[in-house]
Amino acid sequence: MNIAIVGTGYVGLVSGACFAETGATVTCVDVDSAKIEALKKGVIPIYEPGLDELVMKNINAGRLKFSTSLPDVLNEQQIVFTAVGTPPDEDGSADLKYVLQVAKTIGENLNRYLVVVTKSTVPVGTSHKISDTIKAELDKRGVDVPFDVASNPEFLKEGNAIKDFMSPDRVVIGVDSDRAKNILTKLYKPFLLNNFRVIFMDIPSAEMTKYAANSMLATRISFMNDIANLCELVGADVNKVRAGIGSDTRIGRKFLYAGCGYGGSCFPKDVKALIKTAEDNGYSLDVLKAVERVNERQKGILFDKLFKAFNGDLSRKTVALWGLAFKPETDDMRESTALVVIKKLLDAGCRVQAYDPEAINECKRIIGDKIAYYNNKYDALVDADALMLLTEWQEFRLPDWDVVGKHMRRRLVLDGRNIFDSDDMAEHGFEYHCIGK
Structure with a gap:
């Protein structure tokens, strides 16, 4: 054929x-x-x-x-x-x-x-x-x-x-x-x-299926991020909540991970397009509008935690970023949380030191030399006042925390994907912030 x-x-x-x-x-x-x-x-x-x-x-x-x-x-x-x-x-x-x-x-x-x-x-x-x-x-x-x-x-x-x-x-x-x-x-x-x-x-149903599928997955992500933020306020642990509700076969476990927002070429674009399609047909998709609002807010949550940790003064602080791509196993930075975080950090007067296994060249293409790039995750930590984990690449899951601590000026870690263990972090003397705990 x-x-x-x-x-x-x-x-x-x-x-x-x-x-x-x-x-x-x-x-x-x-x-x-x-x-x-x-x-x-x-x-x-x-x-x-x-x-x-x-x-x-x-x-x-x-x-x-x-x-x-x-x-x-x-x-x-x-x-x-x-x-x-x-x-x-x-x-x-x-x-x-x-x-x-x-x-x-x-x-x-x-x-x-x-x-x-x-x-x-x-x-x-x-x-x-x-x-x-x-x-x-x-x-x-x-x-x-x-x-x-x-x-x-x-x-x-x-x-x-x-x-x-x-x-x-x-x-x-x-x-x-x-x-x-x-x-x-x-x-x-x-x-x-x-x-x-x-x-x-039929063709219209096939066209709708694509948008509905991506919008449903985006909805699950924003829902769990909303729940995670509430968990922090009431003293609950979103990881335990996720295990509890994910064991319900009507709900399932996939796309229930709290984090610092979704990005990529599909979810943001498709949610917007489906909202616009509804408006063009005289209908308001209120749930998806909320999904979009929650996600945009979530992309700034690590910056808000950092801002609070330094009592509102981030000028001349050095922040290391682990991860630039919107997800692991890609160099795609379209609508990535990293782009939002980098802008906020630079506007606040921070120096940004970044490492990603695949997306460094893409980040250079998008924002140029506004930040410093490194070819090793530990090199990006030198004299850093904080580390932000934005993308859950496998190589970030088990770092040598003694090496991390020696490189950093302040042992502050903000985990946007909840991949680190809080007890392990405490043992190594780190101040640790994640999503939903």
Whole structure:
């Protein structure tokens, strides 16, 4: 089966490599010629465990190709996926200009039947806009070429994307024709053979499923952060509360960890977009509005604790940061708590010394040399008045506290992910603050 994927960002590249691994012939298309030339050589523009090996394996096998021109490869394909970005507009709505540009290009060049599948996260109703755009271009050309539009939202977790794709909880596909359903069933046959669930539904429901799923997970995170903040006020321990409620099978244990806020490319953007979709339809999603407010407040909670620890005077204090990425196993800093914390620290007159296993270059790209960067977690602690843990990378879980203490000017640790043990910290003479205790 020949398929093309437009967009070689996180979703497009992972999807392309994984489809190629199942035996499909995949052409990944991107207008960025420098990126495409690098990909042809196996140079990956993002950090995702195992992706570079998978890409190179399938390039060498001849199943994974790259191009800068969709028109050049369009009529060789049975399916074209759109995996281009849908960044939020100022009003929170998803910007569809890249998605619709792909649709326009397809309409301008299509000569035979094609299934156009949206993998980008798009609001409900986008499939109709894609269909209308393609049809309008076909009409301009005076041709009547059949095509179908479908929705196949992605549910990949950064840091675990290949496993998520190859062994999914479910595959959601929205279709409105038997022909498209049959072609997509053939594409996903390797997953059906392994008894993974492929759930077919109407297109609007598939589009809504993606937003509803991410918004539910964001809601659980903000709910637990709200509970954690109350736990601190009433003398409860949120970790014990989490164990107590997570053992209820109706609730479960996942996404109940308190912390210093969620970030990334999905949750913040998708919550905003779903709120805007509701407003456009005359409805207010009050729960999600609260989820968003709680998360924005939570990103500043470690700074508030630091401010209190120094009685409101942070000028000329040195603060070490462990973790810059929004989560472990990625270099992605989109909407990361670190960006909020860094701004607050710099505005307060602090010197910031940061270490992250993967995201240092990304942080340099975003904020430049406003902070100091280190290639070792202990080096970042030299003469620090406080350490803030923002990302729960594995290498941070069991540090040598004697070494940490010798490097720091004041033994103050603010744990934004609750990965350290308070008794252990006390034994080593640290003043320790976490979330929800």
